[in-house]
Amino acid sequence: MTIQLAVQLILSALIVLGVIVYMWRMPQAGERFFGWAPWLALGSAWGGVLAVTVAAMLWVLPWPDRWVSVSFLVLDPLAIGTGVLVLWIYRGHAGKLPTITAQILQSRVGITLGLTAVVIGYIYVMTHKQIGSPVGV
Numbered sequence: 001m002t003i004q005l006a007v008q009l010i011l012s013a014l015i016v017l018g019v020i021v022y023m024w025r026m027p028q029a030g031e032r033f034f035g036w037a038p039w040l041a042l043g044s045a046w047g048g049v050l051a052v053t054v055a056a057m058l059w060v061l062p063w064p065d066r067w068v069s070v071s072f073l074v075l076d077p078l079a080i081g082t083g084v085l086v087l088w089i090y091r092g093h094a095g096k097l098p099t100i101t102a103q104i105l106q107s108r109v110g111i112t113l114g115l116t117a118v119v120i121g122y123i124y125v126m127t128h129k130q131i132g133s134p135v136g137v
Contacts, residue, residue: 047079048113055120079114083107
């Protein structure tokens with residue numbers, strides 16, 4: 001079962017890496033999406049804060065299984081995905097304006113917090129799994 005989990009994690013990481021590489025190879029759209037970036041950067045930072053908070057509180061929250069699902073399916077992708085979109089929108093424009101630099105920093109903080117929440121969530125899942133029970137039960 002541990003080998004299956006490791007294979008799933010490696011495959012999902014490779015899929016994410018493939019999507020990111022594909023995104024960066026797409027032609028730049030100029031300033032077409034610049035209006036989205038401030039809201040996405042803000043969503044990334046606050047999504048990361050919420051994700052880490054929920055992940056850190058898994059040990060004390062009621063119904064932690066539901067909260068793990070909310071964290072893994074909503075909060076972590078929100079923080080990481082919106083941060084990556086900001087970096088994609090501003091690729092090639094870093095350092096040109098202080099506002100762009102600040103939004104890139106916000107997105108990096110959101111991505112870092114989202115990844116931290118994923119690690120905390122996996123620690124919780126691995127320390128609280130039932131030994132001998134089938135997957136999904």
